Amino acid sequence: MAQPAVAELIDLLAIAVRGMQAGQRIPSEHQIMVKYQVSRATARSAVEALEDLYLVRRVQGTGTFVNRRIDYPISQSRAPSFHGIVRAAGAQPRTVLAGKGISPAPEDVGSRFGIPPGTDALRLERLGYIDGFEACFFEEWFNPRAVANLDVALRVFESVAEAFEASGFTPERTEWFGTVDIAPAHVCTRLGLPRNHQTWLVESIVSDVDTELPLMISRAWSRLDQVRMVFGASAG
Amino acid sequence: MAQPAVAELIDLLAIAVRGMQAGQRIPSEHQIMVKYQVSRATARSAVEALEDLYLVRRVQGTGTFVNRRIDYPISQSRAPSFHGIVRAAGAQPRTVLAGKGISPAPEDVGSRFGIPPGTDALRLERLGYIDGFEACFFEEWFNPRAVANLDVALRVFESVAEAFEASGFTPERTEWFGTVDIAPAHVCTRLGLPRNHQTWLVESIVSDVDTELPLMISRAWSRLDQVRMVFGASAG
């Protein structure tokens, strides 16, 4: 044969999947096995390949479903509003508080904020869902010089950006870097991933556009199968 | 058992691999099978997992070898010199011309260059190697208003950036975006990847810093197992 049986099967399934709607269920491994006259192992590895291409999402005991992936632009000018970006992509955002604490800021965070070593700062952990699936995990440190009552504000507003704006700030991502890396164990757990899995990693510093006061330092890990980060910048 | 046999095996192998030097050979699947008392399939899928983590590189008929991955920073200020970045990471760069042609520039390229539709422009395809392995594939369009004799210059200098500088320009990446995406078939072939494989994709516009004249528009696909792109920007 010109190419291995799996490759052929992957092509056929990929075409079929692309013609389906997000959330729809694809044939089970057993059905694929019978229909295409291959062994379970072959059918399985083909479906695994589709998963590697982020075309499907598999749930043990239930089935395999067509996956959707949204574009997530990251640039200087754009404020880091999870809700806004997800909605702009036509999907349903949701965030839940996954952890909270006031504790001494780590050295690198504290020096950015311009606060004495050991100063307490608010730290939030949030979990972002897209269309009901865990997609992003945020770890955020807030500058106590800027947003003393943010804890309260966050209960009213759905996004950090809105909370900032309500406090009279105009948040802007002034510094950032992004890459793909292996997520720490506790992040994998939160995102429902196996250990040592690859994720997007975006670190950013958000400052007030007028005063240049650093408002927040955040780290965000995102599932590759849920979002496609697009990093960019332009001189204009 | 607390966790599946594969997971345990992956951990053990990952630790062993991290303690080895780049290029060294790891035990064969058969040796792993015997040593850890697992089936060939289990040993194999563990090694596949190491490959997914970019820790090893497998060569049929030869063996599996410890892989090295270099950081590849992308930012506004940094000129896109493949050689410089690879050397800075302590690895051996090499580029070869993979294709060349003078043909009418596509519309999006032409409009950026400010040339009439259908104007001929130089297009280069280059293949970048890191430590002897295919790592990046570049597709570059050059502005005929800026670098008429670049074809000649490129035979003298090892990098595009140097050729520009020799022509009196100070090249700077003025606009760019980067993400991870499935590479086109011809790119996968060049990079020695199976079809429909994920790669880094970086598109950038390089302009002269003084005149703001666009010099080059390039698209670069890079193997995830060879480079770790780090995108970033800062207000300073």
Added chain:
DNA sequence: GAGCATTTGTCCGTATGTATT
């Protein structure tokens, strides 16, 4: 809650093909 069928997850053994040395 218990029981059952379905579906994916893990694991084993075996055989053959293909590329390299």
Added chain:
DNA sequence: CAATACATACGGACAAATGCT
């Protein structure tokens, strides 16, 4: 040519999660 090592494929078995009765 032979040995080695990875690539592909088959078949069978059981575990774990889910959803339904």
